[in-house]
Amino acid sequence: MTERNRRILWFVVFIGCLLPAGDLLYRAFTGDLGADPVETLIRTTGDWAIKFLVAGLLLTPLTRILKNPLPVRFRRMIGLYAFFYVCIHLSLYLGLDQGLDVPAIVKDVLKRPYITFGMMAFLLLVPLAITSTRKMVARLGPKKWRQLHRAVYVAASFGVIHYYLLVKLDITWPLIYGTILAVALLWRVWQALPRDSTIRAAKSKSGATKSVAPL
Numbered sequence: 258m259t260e261r262n263r264r265i266l267w268f269v270v271f272i273g274c275l276l277p278a279g280d281l282l283y284r285a286f287t288g289d290l291g292a293d294p295v296e297t298l299i300r301t302t303g304d305w306a307i308k309f310l311v312a313g314l315l316l317t318p319l320t321r322i323l324k325n326p327l328p329v330r331f332r333r334m335i336g337l338y339a340f341f342y343v344c345i346h347l348s349l350y351l352g353l354d355q356g357l358d359v360p361a362i363v364k365d366v367l368k369r370p371y372i373t374f375g376m377m378a379f380l381l382l383v384p385l386a387i388t389s390t391r392k393m394v395a396r397l398g399p400k401k402w403r404q405l406h407r408a409v410y411v412a413a414s415f416g417v418i419h420y421y422l423l424v425k426l427d428i429t430w431p432l433i434y435g436t437i438l439a440v441a442l443l444w445r446v447w448q449a450l451p452r453d454s455t456i457r458a459a460k461s462k463s464g465a466t467k468s469v470a471p472l
């Protein structure tokens with residue numbers, strides 16, 4: 258793919274990710290948010306937050322499976338969009354649902370487990386969003402940066418638990434997201450396992466290759 262086409266694709270994806278927010282804004286202005294507009298706003302932004310969060314975790318496996326570097330190039334954008342939708346989701350909850358009543362919010366976070374998990378997911382995503390720039394990768398060093406960004410799996414798990422705890426009847430979607438998350442995580446663990454060649458290289462370095470049966 259040429260550099261020009263790559264830029265066009267980047268722009269199309271960027272605008273595409275903004276469409277759900279645009280749609281909500283349009284529906285808010287045209288009074289098309291149903292009987293409980295606040296609930297619609299909070300639920301819809303929560304839905305998009307989890308979609309982007311989980312989608313972002315699939316981009317690295319997709320890149321390796323397709324042997325094409327394109328998907329992983331969108332990882333930062335998709336991750337930041339997940340954070341963008343979580344921020345709107347949280348702001349709507351704090352402002353419209355709780356009326357910025359701090360004691361009530363603290364009480365809610367401590368009393369309702371699904372709010373506790375949502376808040377923990379948000380707090381974990383903050384340092385990841387802050388350190389998502391190239392400058393921060395360079396400042397932390399790639400190894401430390403990668404270690405820190407593994408926390409995205411924990412944040413996504415908390416997001417899924419948050420969703421699971423709040424749905425009362427139909428747990429289909431929390432289960433689907435949970436399964437995708439588990440598969441992505443297992444795939445990463447499997448990828449991180451030392452390959453035969455890596456083990457052999459390490460052993461031949463220490464002079465142990467000949468005496469050990471192949472793994």
Ligand code: HEM
Pocket residue numbers: 296299300301302303304306307310343346347350354372374375376377378379382412416417419420423
């Ligand atoms: C990574 C962070 C988060 C994710 C991925 C997330 C995701 C979701 C999802 C998927 C829903 C349900 C949407 C639906 O019913 O279709 C939801 C609902 C909700 N979330 Fe979050 N959320 C997050 C953080 C938070 C935080 C930090 C708060 C508040 C402190 C919060 C408060 C709520 C509330 C109040 C609802 C609506 C519950 C209801 O209508 O009964 N969420 N969220």
